[in-house]
Amino acid sequence: GLSALISPFEEQSKLAFWTTRYDCIPLPTPFVDGPGPKDLSWLPHLCVSFPGDTEDRDVVRDRQWDAISMVVEVKNSASEDPFRPQRSAGAMKTLNRLVGISRSLLFYHGFLFTFVLGVFGDTVRIVRFDRTAALVSRPFNIRTEPHLVQRFFWHFTHPVVGGLVVGCDPTLRRLTLPEHEWLKRQLAHVKKPHKPSPTDLAWARRVEVHDDRDGGVTAYFRFKHVDAQCQFVTRTTTVWCAIEDKHVEDPRAKTAVKPRILKESWRPLRRQPEPVFYRRLARTVQVRESSGLPTFLHGGDLGQMEQDTPHPASHDSITSETSLPYPQHQTCSWSTLGIRYTPLEMSHVRFAIEEVGRSLEDFKDSRELVMAVRDAILGHRLAWEEAGILHRDISIGNILIVDERTPGGPTGFLHDFDAGFITRYAPGDPIPSLVALEAVGLAQKQSLQERKGTFFFTSLALLGKGGVGVVHQVYHDLESVYWTLLYVVLRHTVHSLGQRKCKEIFYNDSDDEGKNVRIAVARKRRWLNAPSQDAENNLIIYDNAPLTKLMRDYKSLVRAMYAQGLDGKNILTYVEVLRLFDETIESSGWPEQDRITCYLSGPTGRFHGRHGTKSASAIVKAGVKRDYASLVRYPFPAERESDEKGKRTLRKGYRMKKRRKLASATRIIELRETSV
Numbered sequence: 239g240l241s242a243l244i245s246p247f248e249e250q251s252k253l254a255f256w257t258t259r260y261d262c263i264p265l266p267t268p269f270v271d272g273p274g275p276k277d278l279s280w281l282p283h284l285c286v287s288f289p290g291d292t293e294d295r296d297v298v299r300d301r302q303w304d305a306i307s308m309v310v311e312v313k314n315s316a317s318e319d320p321f322r323p324q325r326s327a328g329a330m331k332t333l334n335r336l337v338g339i340s341r342s343l344l345f346y347h348g349f350l351f352t353f354v355l356g357v358f359g360d361t362v363r364i365v366r367f368d369r370t371a372a373l374v375s376r377p378f379n380i381r382t383e384p385h386l387v388q389r390f391f392w393h394f395t396h397p398v399v400g401g402l403v404v405g406c407d408p409t410l411r412r413l414t415l416p417e418h419e420w421l422k423r424q425l426a427h428v429k430k431p432h433k434p435s436p437t438d439l440a441w442a443r444r445v446e447v448h449d450d451r452d453g454g455v456t457a458y459f460r461f462k463h464v465d466a467q468c469q470f471v472t473r474t475t476t477v478w479c480a481i482e483d484k485h486v487e488d489p490r491a492k493t494a495v496k497p498r499i500l501k502e503s504w505r506p507l508r509r510q511p512e513p514v515f516y517r518r519l520a521r522t523v524q525v526r527e528s529s530g531l532p533t534f535l536h537g538g539d540l541g542q543m544e545q546d547t548p549h550p551a552s553h554d555s556i557t558s559e560t561s562l563p564y565p566q567h568q569t570c571s572w573s574t575l576g577i578r579y580t581p582l583e584m585s586h587v588r589f590a591i592e593e594v595g596r597s598l599e600d601f602k603d604s605r606e607l608v609m610a611v612r613d614a615i616l617g618h619r620l621a622w623e624e625a626g627i628l629h630r631d632i633s634i635g636n637i638l639i640v641d642e643r644t645p646g647g648p649t650g651f652l653h654d655f656d657a658g659f660i661t662r663y664a665p666g667d668p669i670p671s672l673v674a675l676e677a678v679g680l681a682q683k684q685s686l687q688e689r690k691g692t693f694f695f696t697s698l699a700l701l702g703k704g705g706v707g708v709v710h711q712v713y714h715d716l717e718s719v720y721w722t723l724l725y726v727v728l729r730h731t732v733h734s735l736g737q738r739k740c741k742e743i744f745y746n747d748s749d750d751e752g753k754n755v756r757i758a759v760a761r762k763r764r765w766l767n768a769p770s771q772d773a774e775n776n777l778i779i780y781d782n783a784p785l786t787k788l789m790r791d792y793k794s795l796v797r798a799m800y801a802q803g804l805d806g807k808n809i810l811t812y813v814e815v816l817r818l819f820d821e822t823i824e825s826s827g828w829p830e831q832d833r834i835t836c837y838l839s840g841p842t843g844r845f846h847g848r849h850g851t852k853s854a855s856a857i858v859k860a861g862v863k864r865d866y867a868s869l870v871r872y873p874f875p876a877e878r879e880s881d882e883k884g885k886r887t888l889r890k891g892y893r894m895k896k897r898r899k900l901a902s903a904t905r906i907i908e909l910r911e912t913s914v
Contacts, residue, residue, distance in 0.1 A: 240284075240310070243388040251395040254287035255310070282339050284310035286355075288402050289395040303346045304440065307403050308353045308394070309339050316361040321374045340367035345466070345474070348443065349405045350566055350586070353394065355387070364390055369474055369504045369584050371571035399566055408566065409446040409540065409588075413459065416485070417444065421459050423491035424481055429641070432479050432497050432594065434462040444483060445500065447590050450513065450538025457483035458590065460500050465597065465635055475503040475654070479594060498535065499591045503656060504569070504584035511539040513589050515627055515655035522625040530617025530648045537589020541568030593651055595638025598726055599836070604785050605828040610639045610650025611723055612819035615716070617652040619812045622712060626661035630710050632718035633692035634725060659710070693758070694744045695721040698766075698800065701759050713799065713810040720792050721762075727779065727789060729836035734778040737836065766797045782832065784825040791818050 240255050247253075288307045311332065313319070318326075320333035336354050343352040344367070351368040362380045366373040378386055393404065400406035413421065421442060425434060434442075438461060447456045460478040480500040484493070505511055516534030523529055544565055567586035572579035601607035614637040621627040629636070629652065636654040643649055697714035721744075727733070728740035743765050745757045768775035770790075777793075779786045792815070799810040 240387070240391075243384060244391050247392065247395065250290045251392075253289060253307075253391065253395065254291055256285055256287075258282050258285050282306075282309040282335075283312045286310060290402075303342060306343065307347075308343065308355070309336075310355045310357060311336060313356075313358045316359040316377075319356065319358040319361060319363065319377065321356070321363055321365070336365070337367070337372075340372075344369070345476075346441075348407050348410045350400075350407050351405045351569075353405065355390070362387060366571075368569045368571055370569045370582060373571050373574070409448065410443050413442055413444055416489070417459070417483075418442065420485045420489065420491050421461060421481075424459075424495055425461065427494035428497060432462055432641070434479075438462045445480070445588070447500070447537050447588055448540060448543060449536040450511075450543050451517070451536075454536065456536055456590070458498070458500055459483055464499065464595075475501065475656075477501050480590070497594050499532075499594055500588070501537075501591070502586070502588045505539065505541075505587045505656060506581070507568075507583050507585060508581045509656060510658075510660065511542065511585070511587050512654075512656040513538050513587070515658050515660065516589070516591070518625050518627060518660065519621060523620050524624065529620050530613035530615070530651050531620060532651050532653045533592035535590040535592055537587070539585050539587050541565060541585030541587075544568070587656070591653070593638075594641050595651065595653075596641055598634050598637050598639060598650075598722070599730060601639060601726075601730070601833055603828065603830050604727075604731060604779070604782055604832050605823065606639065606649060607723075607726060608785065608788065608819060609823055611637060611719060612816065612823065613648040613650040614652040615719060615812070615816060615819065616648070618712075618715060618719075619816075621652070621655075627655065628659045628661075628710065628712065629655060629657075629715055630659055631657035631692060632715050632722055633695045634722050635692070637722065693754070694725060698759060698762055701755055701762075712812070716810050716812070716815050717796055717799070719815070720796050723792070724789065727777075727785065730833050731782065731785070732780050732832070732834060734776065734780070735774070740836075766793065766800070781829050783827045784822045785828075787825075788818060788822040 240253075244251075244253050285306045286308045287305055291305060313332070318329055318332065320329040320336065322329070325333070336356075340352050340354060343349055351366055354365040354367065356363040356365060357380065358377075360379050360381050361377045363377050364375040380387060395403060397404040397406065400408045401411060418439075422439075441463065442459060442461045445458050445460050447458060448454075449456070458480040459482075460480040462479040464477040464479060466474075466476045478500045479497050481495040481497050484495055501512075503512070513534065516532070519531055520534055523531060544567055569583045569585075572582040598607065598610060601610065614632075618629055618632070621629065631654065632652075637650055637652055639650050640648060695718045697717040699708055699717075700710065700714055725740060725744060728735070728743070729737060743761055745754065745761055765775060770776060777786070777789055779789070795810050795814060795818070802809060
């Protein structure tokens with residue numbers, strides 16, 4: 239079998255193989271969105287160890303993701319090949335599993351790309367997955383050409399760059415035992431919100447942050463997830479808590495090292511690297527102490543930095559003059575088809591910022607939530623008026639609450655500018671908040687007309703008709719702030735509408751994107767236009783008059799903007815929105831510790847919170863005077879929900895739908911010749 243093929247390899251390059259067909263190996267993170275009871279409990283058929291790992295190694299015997307370098311998919315017949323032009327339902331299921339497994343390996347190990355070996359009867363394919371596509375070899379017969387598999391494994395275990403196998407990130411590695419002990423001593427100084435669990439420590443890695451401005455390199459130990467987007471064909475943004483590597487300078491960890499935020503993403507080549515935005519903010523924004531903006535430390539586009547050789551126009555044009563046939567930190571799958579496909583590639587961006595924050599959904603009380611959103615609006619205003627940067631992606635993940643607030647400092651800040659837009663104004667030149675279109679060049683108009691934003695929180699004007707011809711402006715982002723705040727309030731406060739209202743307003747349940755947009759627009763319009771006396775749409779946050787008034791007045795501003803048509807942009811302005819927030823924050827009557835979790839479960843309506851479980855009656859005794867019967871009718875996520883025709887059961891195929899989405903997002907390219 240496969241073990242015989244690699245038997246001639248040197249001991250440090252030999253691989254171990256083991257079956258996992260009936261094992262459940264969950265990926266240890268709460269952030270990965272995918273099927274399975276524990277986020278990606280995939281069932282690979284045959285797992286491959288890292289070079290030098292043998293069956294008697296504990297890590298291999300445990301059969302966890304930590305030990306898996308790649309997988310082998312085994313099927314009985316060539317007809318089950320999921321990469322044939324005509325695929326059966328079973329083949330599609332196989333493809334979904336391969337996509338999910340590859341995504342797990344990319345995410346867990348930080349691979350730049352990963353491999354799957356498919357054995358379908360006597361037919362073999364080698365598949366290379368990166369962040370944009372799957373490169374699939376032509377099929378070959380394992381009985382007549384076993385040397386191709388052997389050759390592949392030899393190259394796989396002898397990388398030109400990187401670590402143990404081909405695809406490893408050369409700027410990332412596991413911690414040594416002394417480094418791990420040093421990190422644990424440092425984490426003793428870290429405050430509770432950032433205390434890592436044993437599972438978090440399994441993700442600890444030493445990461446190099448390369449600065450594309452001065453060429454400097456700063457090493458960090460990342461130790462805890464903050465947020466992650468792990469869909470297969472996306473920017474795959476991951477955010478970590480990290481501390482600078484001072485192990486050599488201070489081996490006994492006598493001096494505490496302050497945690498920082500480390501962010502990684504894969505940037506579409508047609509977009510500007512996010513550090514470009516932060517550097518412009520640093521040059522132009524003057525009011526730093528209360529700006530509502532993060533402080534950029536260092537970093538850059540790793541893919542751009544390694545481009546000292548031309549990007550190949552196709553896989554046939556590679557010459558011996560290039561140092562490497564393909565870049566490591568830039569995807570190159572689409573470029574194999576020609577230079578015109580290069581804009582579809584993605585480049586690896588990594589940088590560090592000073593402020594450490596927590597999710598907007600992790601507010602301690604609703605006043606802190608409102609203050610954090612207010613500060614994010616202030617940051618948005620400074621970025622636009624002083625730096626000429628329009629964010630264009632206001633969402634729940636892009637506003638963070640400051641963990642260690644300083645006196646007079648901001649409660650929250652706005653980050654994640656990689657979908658932003660930079661005007662041609664010189665840095666430092668003040669520009670009006672509602673810039674005239676004639677001041678923007680044609681190319682910039684086209685860029686502003688490209689629809690950006692997170693679907694749930696995108697402005698109605700940009701969602702309607704696909705946003706075609708609509709220039710993204712400030713008031714669109716201010717509307718997104720409203721939808722973001724509404725989303726959090728519906729999920730995390732005790733109010734009159736029940737938490738299922740969030741699912742009703744923020745719709746995204748169909749495989750058909752066009753249907754999602756149509757329904758989302760209709761439901762948001764219905765919410766905005768509903769009369770105040772409509773009990774089904776009258777939002778009252780119990781025992782919280784300031785927040786109730788803010789949500790009512792903010793909704794009125796958004797509704798008035800659309801009612802006024804072209805003149806509506808003069809209604810939803812920084813001045814008006816900030817006035818609402820400032821008046822609300824100064825109001826009295828704020829409750830304390832009023833955050834609840836985003837769902838109800840069980841027949842007794844128990845709230846599963848951050849610090850344990852509280853019953854509805856316990857919360858009532860704590861001071862929330864409310865009959866919870868109406869809330870218990872609407873658990874979120876609901877076990878049952880009703881529509882116009884009556885009650886119906888939620889689709890049991892939700893997870894399979896997610897798998898279909900995942901596979902359809904994968905772009906498959908078959909190479910013109912086998913290259914292993």
